[in-house]
Amino acid sequence: MKIDEHKGHGRLVDAHTVEVNGQRYTADYIVIGAGCRDSKLDIPGQEFIHGSKDFLDLASMPKNIVFIGAGIITMEFACMALDLGSKVTIIAHGDRALRQYPDKYVSKIVEKMEKQGAEFKWNENVSCIEKTDAGYKLATANGLTIMCDYIMEGTGRIANIEDLGLEELGIKASRKGIEVDDHLRTSVPNIYASGDVVNKRIPKLTPTAEFESNYIAAQLLGKSDAPIAYPAIPNLVFTLPRIAQVGMTIDEAKKDPESFRIIEVPFGQINEWVNNRELDASHTYIIDKEGHLAGAALYSSEAGMMLDALTLVINCRLTGADLEKMIFAFPTQTYAMISGLIPLLIPLGSGDSASIYTMMLDSLSD
Structure with a gap:
């Protein structure tokens, strides 16, 4: 070129x-x-801390890994390490993981990881690291000590x-x-x-x-002189399963209940036949007064492809009537998702189809 x-x-x-x-x-x-x-803690023993690129270059998985931070990178890599059989400890500065994502879905990931053996140490700050004959010894400001074979930090960029x-x-x-x-x-x-x-x-x-x-x-090139205008941006956490969101967040919608409806769909229960028997898969949709999809959050191993489809619905302001004019591949997760979304995309307070559908969702949730 x-x-x-x-x-x-x-x-x-x-x-x-x-x-x-x-x-x-x-x-x-x-x-x-x-x-x-990657950022790096300014503490004694910082030379023993590894970043995300180091982790991806590992020739074999350490048996006992400590992850510092509970953000996107550490949660993704911790899920991989657990599935590969490592003992995993996550040391977090705050009281929860993945703060920018829905708490209900993050809690499900944390619970799943804990069942696999992961230990979360909340409200802890690593103060120093020492190399010993038995491995690496981490100490926190609160007096907690942890031994491990490998340390990866993901506290920001x-x-x-x-x-x-x-x-x-x-x-x-x-x-x-x-x-x-x-x-x-x-x-x-x-x-x-x-x-x-x-x-x-x-x-x-x-x-x-x-x-x-x-x-x-x-x-x-002189093709435009307009200010930059960002569309709705999908973002996906590659935990196992995935957490995804696009557009308005659930927390933002909760602040204005008169303008937005929040509808949670137990996608895995409704579509067991199409979603690899992932029964706990869940979708949450945020719909505005005019019946447009304003935001979505997903908890599913198949969230990536479905998130792209929802991003198109949001950015193009597609209505239920618009989607009814289209035909999607069957039987796919996207087909099942769009079929369930159509009756929800109606103006606030109108129509029987949405009320019947939401009653069915309530009964499934119960």
Whole structure:
């Protein structure tokens, strides 16, 4: 594609110049996509802590693993370690895991992991790590001590902003990322930032970074000058089973009960025949006054594919009538999900089909 690649550390010299390995390159526009990295506790023995990339490079699974943090990365990897037979301990700074996801589904994951032998240590902060002949000894500020063979930390991510020349050009940045405007421009108008290096509330995901980069390309090519407008962004936790959500969250909907209905569907019970006998699979839908799907949360091993379909329903504001005009592949999880969703997508307070359907759901839940 006639793209030149220069391997090395890039540093801004001025608004139109980047230096790499002593060589300077000039351009009309510059895009910073430096990403982020695992954070690391600043404690004695920090050299014994491993990150997510180290974990993925393991030649064999350790018998006894401690995960520091109860976020997405640690919960995903802890589920894998449990299924592969390791003893797992999760040390969490707070009192629950996966705070950005529905508590009822997170609680189900935690309960399943505990039945597999995982131990959760809530409200604990690791204060030091010591290597001994028997393995690694972790101590917490509350006096708890734990022995293990391997330690992985997943307490967050830090934007890669160091030594890029940002300060000299007056570009504001912190460990959360580079500050940009609604066109993804830094304080230097011809310098943009994209992906995980941006300071934003939008989920820092691979598809989000791709969306932002395509947006910047359209700006530079003169195809658009509109501010960036993010669609509903699906996000998926690869625990076993998965937890997924898109659009408005359950907690947000609960704050405005007059505008939104929250309907939980025991998907696994209703669709035992299509969902691999995953009887505890569950879907929660958030429907607005006009009968549009505003958000969804799923608990299921098959959540990924179904989440993509729900994202289309939300972003295209499809109604039940719209979906009735379509035919989906049978027998698939998506077919079963859409069939059950259609009678729910009606304006608030109207229609008999939704009330009959919700009565059936209530009886199943009971």
